[in-house]
Amino acid sequence: MQWTKQSEQTVYENRWFSVNLADVELPDGRHLDHFLIRLRPVAVATVVNEANEVLLLWRHRFITDSWGWELAAGVVEDGEDIASAAARELEEETGWRPGPLRHLMSVEPSNGLTDARHHIYWADAGEYVGHPVDDFESDRREWVPLKLVPDLVARGEVPAANMAAALLLLHHLRLGQDPVP
Numbered sequence: 001m002q003w004t005k006q007s008e009q010t011v012y013e014n015r016w017f018s019v020n021l022a023d024v025e026l027p028d029g030r031h032l033d034h035f036l037i038r039l040r041p042v043a044v045a046t047v048v049n050e051a052n053e054v055l056l057l058w059r060h061r062f063i064t065d066s067w068g069w070e071l072a073a074g075v076v077e078d079g080e081d082i083a084s085a086a087a088r089e090l091e092e093e094t095g096w097r098p099g100p101l102r103h104l105m106s107v108e109p110s111n112g113l114t115d116a117r118h119h120i121y122w123a124d125a126g127e128y129v130g131h132p133v134d135d136f137e138s139d140r141r142e143w144v145p146l147k148l149v150p151d152l153v154a155r156g157e158v159p160a161a162n163m164a165a166a167l168l169l170l171h172h173l174r175l176g177q178d179p180v181p
Helices: 081-096 147-155 161-174
Strands: 004-013 017-027 031-039 042-046 053-061 066-070 074-077 096-098 102-107 118-122 126-128 140-145
Touching: 004 031, 017 102, 042 053, 042 096, 042 161, 053 147, 066 102, 066 161, 081 096, 081 118, 096 118, 102 140, 102 161, 118 161, 140 147, 147 161
Parallel strands: 042 118
Antiparallel strands: 004 017, 017 031, 042 074, 053 066, 053 140, 096 126, 102 118
């Protein structure tokens, strides 16, 4: 069954997102008002070192009042290349400049509410260039063994679905094991 958008209007807008209201027609002809959030693309990056440790941030999210492991991430600026944005975010948030980035996956974390698309990259080498400029974004930055990832996800210590999916895929790619705990 396909829903058809008849119209869409912006209710609120700022430089990061807009909240829109759409008139949606259902297959049976009924209409409903559906709010949606339009967002800039998000670039995400990490490094996995020779010891199969992944660079993670331990941070608090005030919206859900929760702590968890995450990858460095941020919005792609107008005209910015997505991979370049991922590298920029990693360096700003961790102090590590990645080597050549590889695209890992692109996901839509909440496609029933938003058009946000998260593009996740990783490198197998990086260079520490100094204390992170955006150190306010995390409590700490650590190299975490990839072998621990399934247990971290299972315990809810990686609460963001996009981050959990990326880490489980990296676990599988680097360690060749089934990512299910």
